[in-house]
Amino acid sequence: MGTHGDIHTPPNYDGLIQLKRLYLQSVPAGSIAFDCLxxxxxxxxxxxxxxxxxxxAKDATAYRPAQQYTRRFLKFLISSLERNLAEDEELHDSILTLYSDLMSKPDSASDATKPTFITYLLPPIQSFSKKDTQVVISERKSVLSADGHTGSRTWEAALALGEFFLFTPPSISKPISECRILELGAGTAFASILLSKLGAKHVLATDGDERVCETIQTNIGLNTHTNNISVSQLLWGPSQEDNFIYTEPWDLVIGGDITYDTRDLSDLVHTLKKLLETNKGASSKAIISATVRNEDTLHEFDTSLSAVGLNFEVKEVGESERRLWYYGSDTPIRIYTIGSR
Structure with missing residues (x-):
């Protein structure tokens, strides 16, 4: 067995941070390329x-993934370590003890439907303070929650929207730190929370479902103690045109994966036009990230935008631009930058 105080080779910090990023996101163990990391x-x-x-370790993260997932991850990790152990080395006793402890704890029947904490590690860039290097979201990883809505998980288009703001300077007239930002159909509010951590002047996360808004408030509480982010319910279309949101100045309107249902497109475009026209003098823009599940749906979205006089540019999100988090599929994603004429 190796000497416990010796490290024969320098640790691969980048590989471990990426492994931690995948673990905290609860990525299926079978999708983790351990030997590459x-x-x-x-x-x-x-x-x-x-x-x-x-x-x-207990102090390695404030929010460990669900017990069931951590047990599966440890089984995968131990197998991977055994396969790659240096000669005359043994498995670390702390790793084995943690796995043994989790194996001895039974799962309850309600565990499968409970929300779990998913942590999205952020890159070490200057904009973030040490306490703001992650976004923690209470999620249900099933496609739909038990309540039947889609706001219980962070979808791939929201992750792409987050990476867009982290790595691609958006074509807007102000820096993020001077922007008042409105998110439509926020779901878990991942993008809103990320932009609040990037120092936005104010972020308002909205969703049409009251229960989703309650979860958003929970997620805000998990992440920030500042007053630059809040939540409000907003239904798209003409039904809530007297909502105070339409009278507020917004520099940027965002949305992730909100174009999937053709029944909602008319109301969504109506809301986008009203928001952008209200803030036309301030050169307000909308940036919408859309997963391409159905080309016909996005063609209808394009046509609807043009029909109401909104300009837009489209950027494809390539594989190289999905660098931080696990997306789960290679389904195409497009990012729209929309403005009024």
Missing amino acids: VPACQVDWGFQDHLYNTIL
């Missing part, structure tokens, strides 16, 4: 100690 020559006792303290 951790070269075999590094798996000695010292490396495992660093791995444990970086990813698995």
Whole structure:
């Protein structure tokens, strides 16, 4: 067995941070390319100690993934470590103890429907303080929640929208720090929370479902103690045209995966036009991230935007632009930048 105090090779910090990012996002273990993240020559006792303290220890994260997932992840991790152990090395006792403890704890019948904490690690860029290096979301990872709405998980288009703001300077007239931002159909409010951490002047996350708005308030509380983000219910279309939101100045309107239902497109476009026309003098823009599930649906969206006099540009989100988080599929994603004429 190797000497516990020795580290024969320098730890691969980038690989461990990416492994932690995948673990905290509760990525299916079978989709994690462990051998690409951790070269075999590094798996000695010292490396495992660093791995444990970086990813698995109690103080490594404020919100550990669900017990069922952590157990599956540890089974995968132990198998991967065993396969790559350096000669005369053994598995770290803390990793084995944690796995044994989780195996001894029975799951309850309600665990499958409980919301779990999903943590999205942010890149180490100057804009974030040390306490703001992650977005924590209470999610149900099933496609639909038990209540039947789609606002219980963070969809791929929202992740792409987040990466767009992190890595692609948007074509807007003000820096994010000077922007008042409105999110439509916010769901878990991942994008709103991210933009609040990027220092937006104010962010208002809206959704048409009252229960979703309650969850958004929970997610805001998990992430920030500042007053630059809030939540409000908003129904699209003419039914709520007297809502105060339409009289407020918005520099930026955003949305992630809100174009999937053709029954809602007319009301969505109506709302976008009203918001952008109200703030026309301020050169307000809308940035909408859309998963391409059905070309006909997005063609209808394009046609509806043009019909009401809104200009738009479309950017395809390539594989190289999905660099931070696990998306779960390679379904095409488009980002619309929309403005009034």
